[in-house]
Amino acid sequence: MLSLLSVLAIGLHSPSQVLAKTDTGNVADRPVLAEESSGFSTMGKAGNGNEETPGAWYIGQTPENLQPDTPVLLFVPGLNSVAQVFWEDNDMYQTAYQAGYQTAFVQLHDAGGENADMWDNGSLLASKIQEISNHFSGKDITIVAHSKGGVDSQTALTYYGASDYVDNVITLSSPHHGSQLADLAYSSEAGWLADLIGMQGEGTASMQMAYMENFRSMTDSNPDAYRNNYFTLGGTDWGSIFSSNWFGGVYLSGYGPNDGVVTAASSNLPGGFELAIGEWDHSTVRTGMTFSVFENYLAGDHLIDSDDFSIAGGHSEAIPPDYNQWVQGGPLANKEALMVEVEENVKKLTLNLLTAEPISTFKITKSSGKKVQANVQQSRLDEGIFKGAHSYTMKIDKPESGEWQLEMLSSKNDNAYLLVADFKTNPxxxxxxxxxxxxxxxxxxxxxxxxxxxxxxxxxxxxxxxxxxxxxxxxxxxxxxxxxxxxxxxxxxxxxxxxxxxxxxxxxxxxxxxxxxxxxxxxx
The missing domain is CATH 2.60.40 (Immunoglobulin-like)
Incomplete structure (x- = not known):
């Protein structure tokens, strides 16, 4: 039997919770829920597993070494995510606190169970920005947004009147041009799986490459689009083979360097300033390890000369995809066998299998009829576009040409699968x-x-x-x-x-x- 990793359940912290101290004696473990957050209720069909309250926002403890004339840092989560990702199993909040910054965190519609597009999230975020500004007596706000939260933030500032409350915007691997994984979620092959695990929502749909290309054509020509300075970071690491970003990293490898969810090219905002393309995956880019990269750009009182602007790690550029993958998917009832065609001169074959429910058998047979004894890596994806799916990965060096058979056995009748066979060969x-x-x-x-x-x-x-x-x-x-x-x-x-x-x-x-x-x- 294949063992699977469990998913950490994240709960809502009540306003009455006392802030715990770490060994430093200064750093709060978590922010507290602001009283101004009442009035919103949990929404959505809980398709992504979240049960938080959209519109709720949190305030961090005021640091003893509060820096004068610095903005409040508002952290905005991404697709299918919640505000807690910035302080649970993450030192981003503590890093900002220790650096002397006041902080706030917001729940968007995705926190209530069903992801939303940039229009709904942007409208909600704009209203929360005003509340947060009032709470801090009109002090400037700088947004630090992860993933789709960067797109939601630009929408709030450009279309819903929040730009006057905001100084700068830092986006951490935001899909400003979309993600090819969103295209995959709506493909004829992945639709069964994406629908079964609840990931075909308005937010996923809005991250398709074509949708975002249209959004860019509308937004970049809008005179309000860049009233605020935008600074972007992108990543090129996928994490460990057990991580939630590995499947996406392999799939996106045909489109260029990526962090497992977003390509480096997509993280680059046309009217923004690219700070760095670094060795972060889509999860680590939102942790305290990137704080020092963007800290000097949190306040916008200084003038920026784009001609003198230096970029760490090099520019990100879109490259033509190599399309060296075969994608197959559909319902999985009890037993399923697939034939994988392998041509000559393939240097490596990587089989990436996602299922809605766990499977008990994953067997590979060579074209010669011999069973393959290989290490199948397994995990459950706990974030991203295919959040909730069970992942199985297998690598085969220099596979012999011919028909390979992949056999899957499911103990659940209501199951679905998505197989991506990645061929390392000339495109x-x-x-x-x-x-x-x-x-x-x-x-x-x-x-x-x-x-x-x-x-x-x-x-x-x-x-x-x-x-x-x-x-x-x-x-x-x-x-x-x-x-x-x-x-x-x-x-x-x-x-x-x-x-x-x-x-x-x-x-x-x-x-x-x-x-x-x-x-x-x-x-x-």
Whole structure:
């Protein structure tokens, strides 16, 4: 039987709790709930497992070494997250306290059980910023936002009138251009799993690459978008193989350096200042270890000359994806066997399996029929877009070509799976990376290296699904290299569609191969 890691349950601290002291005698273990936070109730269907109160906010203890003329630091959590992530199993609050800063923490809609888009969270956050400002007698606020909290924060400041209360904004690995993991969650292959674990919410939908590309086109041209200075950090580490970020790191590796949830390129805000791309994963980037990186930029009284602005760790740049993955998913009832096609010259094969419920068996058989004795790493994802899923990872160096069989056995009837097979080899596919916006007359471009394959054997199966109306789905199959690029026939304008394309064929050496393209487009 496979053992699984448990998830830490996070509770709501009452206003009457006494702040505990650490061994230093000065640092509070946790902030206290502000009395101004009454009036909001728990909402949502508890799809992400959170049971906090949206709109509640907390205040940290005033440090004895309070620095004069410094802003209050307001910490904003990300997708499917809660305010407690900044002080439970995290020294960010203590680090800010020891540095002499007053602090506040806020619960957004995601804390109530169902994630929300940047519009709902931005509106709620703007009202809380005003309350917090009043509590601190109009003292300036600097936002420190993790992940999607950075997008929610810019929305609050740009569209809901909160910019006058805020000095600077620090974003910690925020998906300013979206996350390809959100595209994956709405793909034809991952939809079963994402829906079963409750992760197909408005917040996830708004993090699709096409949705965020449209958000950027609207926001970056807004005269209020950069009234405040924005400073960004991004990460390139995935944590340990047991961590919640490992699955995402492997999947996103085809899109460039990433922290397991967000690519370094996506963490870069067009009108902001990139402070650093460092060796943090999506969890450690929000801890006290990054505080020293952004501390000098918490107050905005000084002028910033972008020509003289130095960036630690180098610039982040988007790169064309290599599409060296095959994605398969669906319902999992009792026993399921999948065939994984492996072509020649694959240096490494990584199998990443997610399930909604634990499985009791995960077996791999080589094309020769011999069972593989390999170490299967297992964990439960406790945050992110696939929060709550059970993860199983297996690596195979220099796999022999042919058909490999993967066998799964589930003890639950109501289960679902998502398999991502990652091939380390030279990429064969290429798309037009600038095709997030598309019209009725535009082709969705797919190019292949024709020298490597028998062109007559190539097939491409398109799945095009309206994100907010998954019943609106079309599927068709085409044959031959000349037919790989297709018109998508999108009926609704100003709408995000998921595009999943399964490509199969035979190499020149006679071995079958499969690859999957997962993308999103915005119909203009």
């Amino acid at each position: 064969y596919l290429q798309t037009n990376v600038a095709q997030n916006f598309i019209t009725q007359d535009d082709l969705y471009h797919i190019n292949m290296d024709a020298d490597l394959f028998d062109e007559d054997t190539l097939t491409a199966t398109y799945h095009v699904t309206e994100t907010r109306n998954p019943q609106n789905e079309k599927q068709w199959t085409v044959k031959g290299k000349s037919n790989l690029s297709q018109k998508l026939d999108l009926k609704k304008s100003d709408t995000v569609y998921n595009v999943t394309v399964d490509i199969a064929g035979i190499t020149k050496e006679g071995n079958p191969f499969k690859r999957t393209i997962v993308d999103s487009v915005y119909a203009k």
